[in-house]
Amino acid sequence: MIEERIKELTQQIVQRFKDSGYDVNAKEVEKRLKLLILEFKVPESEAKRTITNYLLKELDIPRESLITESELVKVADITKPNQWVSLKVKVVQLWDSNSPSISQVGLVGDETGTIKFVIWAKADKDPVEEGKCYLFKNVVTDSFAGRMQINVNKNSEISEIDEEITLPPREIEVVGALISIQQNSGLIRRCKTCNRVMSKGVCPIHGKVEGYDDLRIKGVIDDGENVYEVVLNEQNIKNLTGIGLKEAKEIAEEFLDRTAVLAELKKRLLGKYFKLVGDRGERYLIVKNIEFLRIDVKKEVEKLINSLEA
Numbered sequence: 001m002i003e004e005r006i007k008e009l010t011q012q013i014v015q016r017f018k019d020s021g022y023d024v025n026a027k028e029v030e031k032r033l034k035l036l037i038l039e040f041k042v043p044e045s046e047a048k049r050t051i052t053n054y055l056l057k058e059l060d061i062p063r064e065s066l067i068t069e070s071e072l073v074k075v076a077d078i079t080k081p082n083q084w085v086s087l088k089v090k091v092v093q094l095w096d097s098n099s100p101s102i103s104q105v106g107l108v109g110d111e112t113g114t115i116k117f118v119i120w121a122k123a124d125k126d127p128v129e130e131g132k133c134y135l136f137k138n139v140v141t142d143s144f145a146g147r148m149q150i151n152v153n154k155n156s157e158i159s160e161i162d163e164e165i166t167l168p169p170r171e172i173e174v175v176g177a178l179i180s181i182q183q184n185s186g187l188i189r190r191c192k193t194c195n196r197v198m199s200k201g202v203c204p205i206h207g208k209v210e211g212y213d214d215l216r217i218k219g220v221i222d223d224g225e226n227v228y229e230v231v232l233n234e235q236n237i238k239n240l241t242g243i244g245l246k247e248a249k250e251i252a253e254e255f256l257d258r259t260a261v262l263a264e265l266k267k268r269l270l271g272k273y274f275k276l277v278g279d280r281g282e283r284y285l286i287v288k289n290i291e292f293l294r295i296d297v298k299k300e301v302e303k304l305i306n307s308l309e310a
């Protein structure tokens with residue numbers, strides 16, 4: 001048993017140096033671990049530290065070039081910034097990135113919750129895919145605008161894992177009023193390469209490129225207790241208003257102005273009440289189904305009378 005544990009510890013030390021770009025002799029590490037743990041009864045963590053220090057000195061490696069060893073944690077354990085951690089997660093959503101320094105941004109999660117992740121372009125990693133599970137090794141926790149996130153840098157490793165990770169339910173139902181529609185809603189243009197929203201014919205990553213039209217609404221729903229930032233796609237909008245992409249283009253052509261679509265959508269939807277079901281992301285509620293709230297007046301009056309009589 002202890003022999004196995006020593007092999008495990010040996011592997012951890014060797015791997016840590018390897019991840020930092022140094023090869024160390026596994027036999028030598030194992031021999032020293034045995035000596036410290038079995039002969040001198042030194043606790044595991046101290047034995048590891050002692051050997052790591054010995055190797056740093058022996059190989060003349062500056063301490064800061066050795067990557068910090070990170071513990072395997074759960075999403076819910078992440079509460080402090082600037083910690084090196086590893087975690088097994090599923091990629092829940094990939095988001096649009098507006099910054100060329102970011103390669104990918106989105107949401108990952110495990111059975112304890114979800115967290116935003118950022119993969120820096122400099123990290124030079126293969127892209128991750130939605131719905132797949134990965135081991136994110138040696139990532140750094142960070143806090144941005146009061147929320148925790150994890151950052152993937154060049155010392156991090158991402159490897160796909162053959163495990164199914166089940167997330168807590170994210171679907172919620174909200175009944176409330178649409179109190180705001182953002183300016184970047186309506187008939188928008190997306191980059192053909194990366195699907196990011198373009199501004200004045202320019203993709204934030206690919207510059208001046210050809211795009212394609214899309215229809216969406218970014219807005220705010222207020223249910224009287226909370227506000228939800230929601231994203232409605234073309235299908236949602238078409239179901240509500242009858243205005244799909246084709247109709248939106250016709251409006252834009254008729255008025256010779258793409259923003260006419262936004263004005264029309266605002267006129268029809270702003271201030272109205274809706275019942276919707278969506279997936280809760282870190283920031284946005286991605287709407288799956290949305291309908292106008294129809295209040296059954298007769299039923300409401302009956303309820304009111306009953307409550308007065310009671």
Ligand SMILES: [Zn+2]
Nearest residue numbers: 191194203206
């Ligand atoms: Zn692009």
